[in-house]
Amino acid sequence: MSSVFNDAIASFLHPIRDLLEDESVSEIMINGPKEIFIEKGGLVFKSENTFPDEEALISAMRSVAQSVGRTIDEDNPRLDARLPNGSRIHVVLPPMARNGTTVAIRKFSKDELTLKDLISFGSLSQTAARFLDVCVHLGRNIVVSGGTGSGKTTMLNVLGGRIPKTQRLIIIEDAAELQIHADHVVQFETRKHDPSRGIEGVTIRDLVVSAMRLRPDRIIVGEVRSDEALDLIQVMNTGHDGSMGTVHANNPVEACTRLETLCLMGETKIPPDAIRKMVGSAMQLVVQCSRYHDGGRRTSHISEVLGVDKYGDYICRDIFRWVQRGKDPETGKFIGEMVPCNYVPSFFEEIMVNQLPFPKSNFIAPEWAIKLFNA
Numbered sequence: 333m334s335s336v337f338n339d340a341i342a343s344f345l346h347p348i349r350d351l352l353e354d355e356s357v358s359e360i361m362i363n364g365p366k367e368i369f370i371e372k373g374g375l376v377f378k379s380e381n382t383f384p385d386e387e388a389l390i391s392a393m394r395s396v397a398q399s400v401g402r403t404i405d406e407d408n409p410r411l412d413a414r415l416p417n418g419s420r421i422h423v424v425l426p427p428m429a430r431n432g433t434t435v436a437i438r439k440f441s442k443d444e445l446t447l448k449d450l451i452s453f454g455s456l457s458q459t460a461a462r463f464l465d466v467c468v469h470l471g472r473n474i475v476v477s478g479g480t481g482s483g484k485t486t487m488l489n490v491l492g493g494r495i496p497k498t499q500r501l502i503i504i505e506d507a508a509e510l511q512i513h514a515d516h517v518v519q520f521e522t523r524k525h526d527p528s529r530g531i532e533g534v535t536i537r538d539l540v541v542s543a544m545r546l547r548p549d550r551i552i553v554g555e556v557r558s559d560e561a562l563d564l565i566q567v568m569n570t571g572h573d574g575s576m577g578t579v580h581a582n583n584p585v586e587a588c589t590r591l592e593t594l595c596l597m598g599e600t601k602i603p604p605d606a607i608r609k610m611v612g613s614a615m616q617l618v619v620q621c622s623r624y625h626d627g628g629r630r631t632s633h634i635s636e637v638l639g640v641d642k643y644g645d646y647i648c649r650d651i652f653r654w655v656q657r658g659k660d661p662e663t664g665k666f667i668g669e670m671v672p673c674n675y676v677p678s679f680f681e682e683i684m685v686n687q688l689p690f691p692k693s694n695f696i697a698p699e700w701a702i703k704l705f706n707a
């Protein structure tokens with residue numbers, strides 16, 4: 333642990349040292365000093381570990397905050413930070429946190445995940461992974477959608493890693509999380525408004541505006557959760573093809589409506605109907621991440637957005653879908669596979685023109701799946 337934290341912090345964090353070091357633990361959730369839960373293999377378990385008391389827990393969090401140049405105290409009762417080893421930490425102090433100091437530490441796997449890893453985890457089929465690669469290569473705008481902890485950031489990281497190395501990427505995030513290795517990457521992080529220290533806030537919105545003036549080939553917004561949605565949509569509609577972002581939604585259509593709602597949160601004079609059309613044309617591909625009850629994180633849908641119909645509804649067509657076919661009686665793990673949905677995307681010609689090795693037959697659904705879709 334000393335490689336992650338200095339010795340002083342390591343001693344404060346001693347009560348959870350084994351959890352921090354255990355690579356099979358992906359998340360540590362502390363609900364006050366005496367209640368610690370962990371996530372392992374996608375499932376949540378109660379841990380035996382505890383902190384001696386509230387003071388010990390707060391001291392540990394104070395020292396963690398200090399180590400990343402931040403403060404957590406009565407005036408700043410929340411901390412959102414990235415630890416030196418890449419883990420993400422969020423802390424809320426009492427009295428807002430009724431259970432006592434509440435913490436979540438999200439650990440990322442040591443090795444950066446790739447498309448191949450997602451295939452080996454069963455999160456993605458080989459064909460679907462190749463299709464995503466084709467889409468990134470062709471510069472389709474991609475929105476990764478999913479619930480909390482469903483694997484959105486991981487997916488965005490993997491997709492970002494497939495962007496042709498010569499392109500200039502501008503990455504914008506609230507807390508820097510993405511680690512996209514390319515030759516030409518500019519990474520921006522927002523700054524919190526802190527009137528007590530005379531610090532002006534810099535929002536994702538501000539940074540998207542700056543990014544537009546910095547000759548980007550592609551703009552990536554780590555998480556779209558406010559009125560910057562409108563800027564991202566405009567970026568996507570104004571020739572910065574291949575831009576990407578993540579949004580919190582449970583299915584591809586909901587991803588569209590969520591972005592629309594976020595666009596309308598800002599002070600905009602653009603009428604809602606026009607915004608809906610803008611969202612419909614900006615979003616080209618939705619990659620839906622889902623966390624299933626067996627603990628598995630899978631790509632449940634890869635869908636194309638084709639705009640809005642005459643009733644104002646988003647037109648969304650599934651290209652690939654994960655279909656459950658059973659359950660392993662011993663492990664309880666879901667058995668299933670990702671299948672094509674018999675839909676050839678509107679940009680298939682582009683795939684052919686660019687001579688990308690992705691034949692039309694890859695979109696044909698197997699017989700059993702067609703029966704299931706029609707049932």
Ligand SMILES: Nc1ncnc2c1ncn2[C@@H]1O[C@H](COP(=O)(O)OP(=O)(O)OP(=O)(O)O)[C@@H](O)[C@H]1O
Nearest residue numbers: 358439440441453455480481482483484485486629
């Ligand atoms: N396909 C996958 N298979 C197994 N584990 C995964 C997969 N994708 C992500 N994970 C793990 O799941 C955890 C959550 O992933 P990630 O941070 O990408 O989710 P998220 O949707 O961005 O979460 P949040 O909503 O909190 O931002 C991480 O520990 C990550 O390593």
Ligand SMILES: [Mg+2]
Nearest residue numbers: 484485486555
């Ligand atoms: Mg995330």
